[in-house]
Amino acid sequence: MDNALVTVLIAMLGGAIRVSTPFMFVALGETLTEKSGRINLGLEGNLVLGAMVAYAVSYLSGNAWLGVLAAGGSGIFLGALHGYICKLPRVNDIAVGIAMMSFGTGLAFFFGKPFIQPTAPRLDAIPLGDWTGNPALAQALQVNPLFFVGIALAVFMFWAFRNTRWGLIVRMTGDSAASAKAMGVSVDLVRFLATAAGGFLAGIGGAFLSLYYPGSWNQGLSSGQGLMAVALVIFARWDPIKCIFAALLFGAAGALGPSLQSIGISQGYYFFNAAPYILTLIIMIISAGSKAAARDVPGELSITK
Amino acid sequence: MTAETADTAAIPAKAGPSLGLLRFAEAVSIPIGALVVSALLFALFLVAIGKDPLQFYQLIWTGGFGSSFSIQNSLQRAAPLILTGLAFAIPARIGLTMIGGEGALVLGGFSAAAIAIPLVSNAVPPPLTLLVMALTAVLTGGLWVGFTGWLKYARGVNETIASLLMSYIAIAIMNFFVEGALRDPASANKPSTMPIGDAYRIGSIPGTDVHWGFAAGVVLALLLWVLMSRTTFGFAARMTGGNLRAARAQGLPVGWLMVVCCAIAGAAAGLAGFFEVAAIHGQANASLVAGYGFTGILVAFLARQNPLAVIPVAILFGALAAAGGVIQRRMGMPDATILVLQGMMFVVLLVSETFYGRLKLFQPKATGQRA
Numbered sequence: 137m138d139n140a141l142v143t144v145l146i147a148m149l150g151g152a153i154r155v156s157t158p159f160m161f162v163a164l165g166e167t168l169t170e171k172s173g174r175i176n177l178g179l180e181g182n183l184v185l186g187a188m189v190a191y192a193v194s195y196l197s198g199n200a201w202l203g204v205l206a207a208g209g210s211g212i213f214l215g216a217l218h219g220y221i222c223k224l225p226r227v228n229d230i231a232v233g234i235a236m237m238s239f240g241t242g243l244a245f246f247f248g249k250p251f252i253q254p255t256a257p258r259l260d261a262i263p264l265g266d267w268t269g270n271p272a273l274a275q276a277l278q279v280n281p282l283f284f285v286g287i288a289l290a291v292f293m294f295w296a297f298r299n300t301r302w303g304l305i306v307r308m309t310g311d312s313a314a315s316a317k318a319m320g321v322s323v324d325l326v327r328f329l330a331t332a333a334g335g336f337l338a339g340i341g342g343a344f345l346s347l348y349y350p351g352s353w354n355q356g357l358s359s360g361q362g363l364m365a366v367a368l369v370i371f372a373r374w375d376p377i378k379c380i381f382a383a384l385l386f387g388a389a390g391a392l393g394p395s396l397q398s399i400g401i402s403q404g405y406y407f408f409n410a411a412p413y414i415l416t417l418i419i420m421i422i423s424a425g426s427k428a429a430a431r432d433v434p435g436e437l438s439i440t441k
Numbered sequence: 442m443t444a445e446t447a448d449t450a451a452i453p454a455k456a457g458p459s460l461g462l463l464r465f466a467e468a469v470s471i472p473i474g475a476l477v478v479s480a481l482l483f484a485l486f487l488v489a490i491g492k493d494p495l496q497f498y499q500l501i502w503t504g505g506f507g508s509s510f511s512i513q514n515s516l517q518r519a520a521p522l523i524l525t526g527l528a529f530a531i532p533a534r535i536g537l538t539m540i541g542g543e544g545a546l547v548l549g550g551f552s553a554a555a556i557a558i559p560l561v562s563n564a565v566p567p568p569l570t571l572l573v574m575a576l577t578a579v580l581t582g583g584l585w586v587g588f589t590g591w592l593k594y595a596r597g598v599n600e601t602i603a604s605l606l607m608s609y610i611a612i613a614i615m616n617f618f619v620e621g622a623l624r625d626p627a628s629a630n631k632p633s634t635m636p637i638g639d640a641y642r643i644g645s646i647p648g649t650d651v652h653w654g655f656a657a658g659v660v661l662a663l664l665l666w667v668l669m670s671r672t673t674f675g676f677a678a679r680m681t682g683g684n685l686r687a688a689r690a691q692g693l694p695v696g697w698l699m700v701v702c703c704a705i706a707g708a709a710a711g712l713a714g715f716f717e718v719a720a721i722h723g724q725a726n727a728s729l730v731a732g733y734g735f736t737g738i739l740v741a742f743l744a745r746q747n748p749l750a751v752i753p754v755a756i757l758f759g760a761l762a763a764a765g766g767v768i769q770r771r772m773g774m775p776d777a778t779i780l781v782l783q784g785m786m787f788v789v790l791l792v793s794e795t796f797y798g799r800l801k802l803f804q805p806k807a808t809g810q811r812a
Binding site: 217232240241245246363364405410413417420421 | 621776
């Protein structure tokens with residue numbers, strides 16, 4: 137029994153590290169976009185399209201990292217489109233997000249059809265757990281480099297928001313468009329760039345899905361991770377470092393079903409698959425009413441109102 | 442943008458009868474213009490990937506409206522789209538962006554199929570069974586989306602994200618039962634609930650092959666149009682959508698209005714699920730997750746959240762869906778082609794929102810009076 141518990145916990149640790157990476161990238165992208173005062177609900181579309189593009193480019197070029205880069209490029213395309221449309225007057229950014237979600241998914245399914253069968257080169261992991269001599273632990277500690285890229289990025293963003301001119305401009309645009317204008321900053325341009333850059337990161341998150349874990353391309357690859365990551369940003373209160381912890385928590389929740397299955401508990405597998413969604417909803421309910429979240433929200437953002 | 446719709450409807454025609462007509466012309470022309478532009482863009486897309494756009498649109502026409510068979514096929518596929526379109530349009534009128542139609546449809550259909558199991562095995566007469574199934578689906582859907590509306594009102598939870606999460610949870614609940622306790626052992630490859638059997642199918646509108654869901658959708662759209670534009674409830678809802686604070690200041694029961702609008706939405710989507718089970722599949726399985734809820738969002742946007750306009754727009758998208766299979770076979774294109782077209786339409790349609798009130802053609806001649 138103890139043994140089974142340890143197995144589950146190790147599997148969940150490994151799962152948290154594996155599953156959290158796409159959450160991390162999407163949440164960091166969304167944080168950047170929301171800090172500038174705009175919402176992009178459509179990052180699910182970036183995630184799916186990024187996954188497809190990464191897999192296709194990796195297959196055709198034989199280089200997985202080229203795939204990652206291409207996924208980022210496809211994310212910029214969708215993000216820039218979103219950013220451009222949202223700056224038109226009388227256009228609702230929530231609705232545009234829904235549209236981009238279906239447009240990105242549609243494009244991915246359309247062009248991804250021929251890539252469901254073939255096997256593309258995948259990203260290699262760094263074995264960090266070989267010293268433990270425990271095969272289960274060693275397997276759990278196979279960590280993809282993108283995981284560390286995500287953490288480094290979060291630290292960088294945390295620092296940059298506070299200490300750089302660019303960080304200040306993004307925060308100011310998000311908190312008060314009027315004062316940004318008074319400073320001579322183009323609000324539309326800042327938000328456009330922040331949305332495009334956010335789209336880039338979400339695309340990278342998609343590349344992780346298809347090139348590392350689960351590590352193949354099919355139409356059911358992402359089921360709402362992009363959306364949950366957007367919800368996670370509110371929970372992390374627009375703080376890049378907290379995004380990492382929130383992503384790990386979500387990763388662990390996502391790994392619950394497969395971990396239990398690994399010790400033979402398959403009863404209720406589908407129910408445990410719903411765990412991340414239920415967790416997100418509960419977190420949203422808790423953080424929606426919180427005064428702390430109300431204090432940290434960028435002033436121009438309408439998502440929590 | 443939902444606020445605008447309410448504005449438009451709430452502004453009395455001060456500048457003479459022509460203003461109402463201009464508004465109507467604007468509300469019809471801009472979406473049609475958006476459709477034409479997206480069709481042209483998609484034609485470019487087809488040319489870019491080496492397909493013939495003329496053949497594509499011709500196939501859509503023949504596949505959607507070309508014969509009496511294809512027209513009936515289109516109407517049949519329009520049935521769930523009318524209902525899911527209403528499921529987005531009604532909360533939109535009160536200012537909520539609820540995209541949980543898919544979940545309410547799935548759960549409504551599943552609950553109808555589940556409650557049918559004991560009724561069918563005890564040989565309860567089909568009409569009574571179908572009635573109980575429909576009521577269960579409506580109630581389940583209504584509670585499901587109504588709960589999301591309540592979360593928005595009581596806790597301020599963002600309803601767009603919450604409603605989509607609820608859809609994923611709904612699908613997980615159905616999978617949980619369909620793969621487990623309620624699985625029909627005979628459904629080997631595609632886990633399903635016990636089939637209700639042919640005697641319990643709801644059948645078609647006499648003289649056609651179109652199932653009753655289409656008629657139900659049309660009737661419900663008419664009823665909801667009356668409710669939203671001809672009753673005090675509808676007025677209060679639209680006022681809340683237009684200006685929440687003003688509605689509160691007027692003492693309107695804002696929370697109650699929100700929850701009721703969401704419950705209506707869920708009930709409509711749940712009903713769509715009932716018809717999918719009772720008329721098409723005969724059991725609940727993964728086929729219920731067909732994306733009708735998401736296409737319904739696009740339908741409602743194109744209809745400018747007007748319940749009456751939902752009917753023709755749903756028929757148009759029903760035709761697109763009906764033609765999808767023909768396009769797949771004849772042009773060798775993947776089934777996601779229609780998804781790309783819909784996504785493009787959606788994006789262009791939202792861009793077109795920016796033209797409301799800015800095109801000279803639809804503005805009243807300057808008389809010094811501005812609405």
